[in-house]
Amino acid sequence: MTTAAVTADGRRTKAKPATMAQALGRALRDSMAEDPTVHVLGEDVGTLGGVFRITDGLAKEFGDDRCTDTPLAEAGILGAAVGMAMYGLRPVVEMQFDAFAYPAFEQLMSHVAKMRNRTGGAMPLPITVRVPYGGGIGGVEHHSDSSEAYYMATPGLHVVTPATVDDAYGLLRESIASDDPVIFLEPKRLYWSKADWSPEAPAPVEPIGRAVVRRSGRSATLITYGPSLPVCLEAAEAAVAEGWELEVVDLRSLVPFDDETVVASVRRTGRAVVVHESPGFGGPGGEIAARITERCFHHLEAPVLRVAGFDIPYPPPMLERHHLPGVDRVLDAVARLQWEADS
Amino acid sequence: MTVQELPGAAAYRPTPPPAWKPITDPAPLLPDPEPYRVLGTDAVADVDPELLLRLHAELVRGRRYNAQATALTKQGRLAVYPSSTGQEACEIAAALVLEERDWLFPSYRDTLAAVARGLDPVEALTLLRGDRHTGYDPREHRIAPLCTPLATQLPHAVGLAHAARLKGDDVVALAMVGDGGTSEGDFHEALNFAAVWKAPVVFFVQNNGFAISVPLAKQTAAPSLAHKAVGYGMPGRLVDGNDAAAVHQVLSEAVARARRGEGPTLVEAVTYRMEAHTNADDATRYRVDSEVEAWKAHDPVRLLERELTGRGLLDDEGLEQAKEAAERMAAALRDRMNADPELAPMDLFTHVYAEQTSQLREQAAALRAELDAEQDHDEQDAEAGR
Numbered sequence: 028m029t030t031a032a033v034t035a036d037g038r039r040t041k042a043k044p045a046t047m048a049q050a051l052g053r054a055l056r057d058s059m060a061e062d063p064t065v066h067v068l069g070e071d072v073g074t075l076g077g078v079f080r081i082t083d084g085l086a087k088e089f090g091d092d093r094c095t096d097t098p099l100a101e102a103g104i105l106g107a108a109v110g111m112a113m114y115g116l117r118p119v120v121e122m123q124f125d126a127f128a129y130p131a132f133e134q135l136m137s138h139v140a141k142m143r144n145r146t147g148g149a150m151p152l153p154i155t156v157r158v159p160y161g162g163g164i165g166g167v168e169h170h171s172d173s174s175e176a177y178y179m180a181t182p183g184l185h186v187v188t189p190a191t192v193d194d195a196y197g198l199l200r201e202s203i204a205s206d207d208p209v210i211f212l213e214p215k216r217l218y219w220s221k222a223d224w225s226p227e228a229p230a231p232v233e234p235i236g237r238a239v240v241r242r243s244g245r246s247a248t249l250i251t252y253g254p255s256l257p258v259c260l261e262a263a264e265a266a267v268a269e270g271w272e273l274e275v276v277d278l279r280s281l282v283p284f285d286d287e288t289v290v291a292s293v294r295r296t297g298r299a300v301v302v303h304e305s306p307g308f309g310g311p312g313g314e315i316a317a318r319i320t321e322r323c324f325h326h327l328e329a330p331v332l333r334v335a336g337f338d339i340p341y342p343p344p345m346l347e348r349h350h351l352p353g354v355d356r357v358l359d360a361v362a363r364l365q366w367e368a369d370s
Numbered sequence: 371m372t373v374q375e376l377p378g379a380a381a382y383r384p385t386p387p388p389a390w391k392p393i394t395d396p397a398p399l400l401p402d403p404e405p406y407r408v409l410g411t412d413a414v415a416d417v418d419p420e421l422l423l424r425l426h427a428e429l430v431r432g433r434r435y436n437a438q439a440t441a442l443t444k445q446g447r448l449a450v451y452p453s454s455t456g457q458e459a460c461e462i463a464a465a466l467v468l469e470e471r472d473w474l475f476p477s478y479r480d481t482l483a484a485v486a487r488g489l490d491p492v493e494a495l496t497l498l499r500g501d502r503h504t505g506y507d508p509r510e511h512r513i514a515p516l517c518t519p520l521a522t523q524l525p526h527a528v529g530l531a532h533a534a535r536l537k538g539d540d541v542v543a544l545a546m547v548g549d550g551g552t553s554e555g556d557f558h559e560a561l562n563f564a565a566v567w568k569a570p571v572v573f574f575v576q577n578n579g580f581a582i583s584v585p586l587a588k589q590t591a592a593p594s595l596a597h598k599a600v601g602y603g604m605p606g607r608l609v610d611g612n613d614a615a616a617v618h619q620v621l622s623e624a625v626a627r628a629r630r631g632e633g634p635t636l637v638e639a640v641t642y643r644m645e646a647h648t649n650a651d652d653a654t655r656y657r658v659d660s661e662v663e664a665w666k667a668h669d670p671v672r673l674l675e676r677e678l679t680g681r682g683l684l685d686d687e688g689l690e691q692a693k694e695a696a697e698r699m700a701a702a703l704r705d706r707m708n709a710d711p712e713l714a715p716m717d718l719f720t721h722v723y724a725e726q727t728s729q730l731r732e733q734a735a736a737l738r739a740e741l742d743a744e745q746d747h748d749e750q751d752a753e754a755g756r
Contacts, residue, residue, distance in 0.1 A: 066536075092536050097563070098559070098562050098563055098566055100559040100562065100563070102525065102555060102556055102559055103525050103528075103556070103559030103560065103562065103563050105525075106522065106524070106525025106526055106528070106529065106556060106559065106560065107525050107526075107528050107529035107532065107563055108529055109525070109526045109529055110525065110526035110527060110528060110529025110530035110531070110532070110533065110543075111529040111530065111532065111533040112529075113508070113509075113514070113526060113529070113530050113533075114529075114530045114533035114534055114537070115533070115537075116533045116536075118529075130555070133519060133522060133556075134522060134525070134556075137519045137522055138519075138522060138526070141503075142515075143721050143722070143723070143724075144503070144721045144722055145503035145504050145515050146503070146504045146507070146508055146515060146721075147502060147503075147504065147507075147717075147721055148720065148721040149504075149507040149508060149509060149510075150507075150508050150509065150515075151724060182722055183722055183723070185723070205724075206724045207723050207724050236727065236728075282727070283723075283727035283728060283729060284727075284728075284729060285728075286728060286729075287728070
């Protein structure tokens with residue numbers, strides 16, 4: 028279905044199906060066109076257009092100096108981006124895959140996250156680090172990690188992850204415009220998800236740091252983000268048959284965390300499940316469950332549950348369906364929320 | 371290399387793979403086998419005497435700065451001080467070869483280079499005193515924060531120099547690192563990026579013999595650290611790091627080369643750390659007195675003084691003046707460092723993000739309440755005469 032959208036200058040445009048990958052590419056393009064200090068750099072981002080083709084056409088349109096194929100060295104790429112940002116540019120770094128970003132951790136932890144703080148606010152670093160993350164695409168070893176907990180545990184970084192085509196565009200624009208470093212986590216298995224979307228009149232986007240209620244309900248709240256949002260929406264749909272009205276909250280931003288939206292929802296429903304595919308132990312769900320418990324204890328009808336990936340290194344692709352939390356696991360958790368103190 | 375000639379071997383003689391050709395002739399990139407020297411050689415005749423006198427005054431001041439800062443650690447005014455005594459020629463030359471628009475990327479041991487570049491001696495020490503991480507605005511002085519992780523500042527220098535060139539600015543970045551730092555991955559990545567991008571950067575390695583306690587022979591199997599340059603496709607230069615005139619000249623040439631758009635240079639200065647790694651370590655456990663004595667005879671301040679007095683450019687009065695200027699600097703530093711810094715606990719939350727997150731706002735409010743309660747308590751104690 029295509030719907031009409033209206034541009035800022037009043038023109039009516041046709042919204043057509045677009046993939047998340049296309050929206051991300053368009054966000055990069057529009058940011059570069061608008062602001063000459065925006066530079067894209069990474070391995071294969073130029074001639075090839077990125078292994079996921081997100082940067083397709085940027086080198087052609089803006090030249091090699093603005094969309095740069097770098098030597099293959101993640102610490103070097105991010106370290107160079109630090110220097111570029113110190114000199115007033117806005118670098119957007121592409122890390123090819125989640126687990127390939129690990130060599131850059133020292134630059135990230137020691138410098139990117141801390142430079143504003145170390146210099147008493149004199150030297151902010153407006154760097155966006157794009158990290159394709161998560162599984163479900165049949166990737167072999169080192170191509171499917173969910174690394175969000177590492178980033179979340181590092182003060183000084185914003186950690187953002189879109190789950191919709193609109194957010195892919197809007198959140199990436201906002202991340203690039205942010206004066207702080209942003210880890211922009213791109214859910215790989217949603218790259219090819221489609222929605223009606225018009226590049227000329229993109230939907231208005233909630234700023235970084237706000238969660239959004241994607242589906243309203245009164246029985247329980249599913250709190251999720253990125254690749255698990257479609258799973259939760261599907262679960263909510265299926266739950267209707269059981270008589271459950273599930274509310275689904277899409278966090279969109281893990282840091283800062285939108286306590287307000289989450290708390291308001293859980294106080295309404297009295298029950299909460301946190302859903303993500305990264306390992307549960309030490310994962311985002313533990314932090315979120317603790318925050319909910321601290322703020323909603325007297326409103327809760329049951330313990331806050333977590334549905335997460337197993338605490339294992341990401342499995343080989345032929346086994347990943349057993350690891351990734353799917354609709355059934357979410358529904359099982361919701362069933363366990365019908366909890367009684369004596370049971 | 372020759373292929374061993376065997377009967378019938380011609381038929382099997384290997385041919386190069388189709389795509390292979392040498393990218394560049396390595397010969398011009400290789401350093402000379404001996405560290406370059408100026409003082410006590412004919413080359414000194416070409417050096418402006420004014421420059422020699424300036425270097426001398428700065429060396430004397432720098433030596434005194436090192437001594438004063440070390441003394442401040444003993445008085446508990448500095449948490450730690452990694453002294454660069456014995457390496458002053460490197461520190462001073464690094465500062466003096468740069469134009470105002472250029473950038474310096476110092477390591478934790480390079481406080482002196484930052485001061486010689488014009489940074490307030492107290493602002494340079496805040497990291498080591500423990501009241502702030504970086505007590506100055508890096509953009510104002512064009513000095514990156516003193517970098518404690520090893521070699522991680524090198525890719526920053528490359529990125530900054532690259533960005534400046536993209537913007538059309540005539541800016542050079544000089545990045546300092548120790549011999550131990552050359553073993554880090556970031557050293558490799560920075561040199562590689564700089565060479566590929568032809569970034570206007572000078573990598574300046576102060577080889578002072580030890581990475582804390584580990585000697586150079588256990589750090590690298592390369593003929594010299596300067597030899598590493600050839601693998602990246604940039605020239606390597608080896609210089610006597612205690613010869614201030616030589617270091618100044620070699621770095622000046624490298625800076626000029628970078629400014630001409632000819633790319634990065636790796637300069638290795640062979641020098642010696644006369645003190646321990648920091649006041650916290652015991653250098654007698656890993657080095658012998660005879661070695662220290664030999665380097666004392668090659669002291670950077672004495673080398674330059676011998677040259678200047680021998681040529682009648684500096685007399686006792688001049689020496690005394692340099693010493694007095696250094697004493698004045700030390701006295702001022704002592705006075706200012708003996709005042710307790712003002713600390714503002716609420717600043718903990720001020721510069722984490724451009725805007726505080728709701729999480730930080732909550733934590734700031736909690737600390738505010740703690741501080742208020744502390745103050746109330748103190749006031750009650752004061753009223754009660756406790």
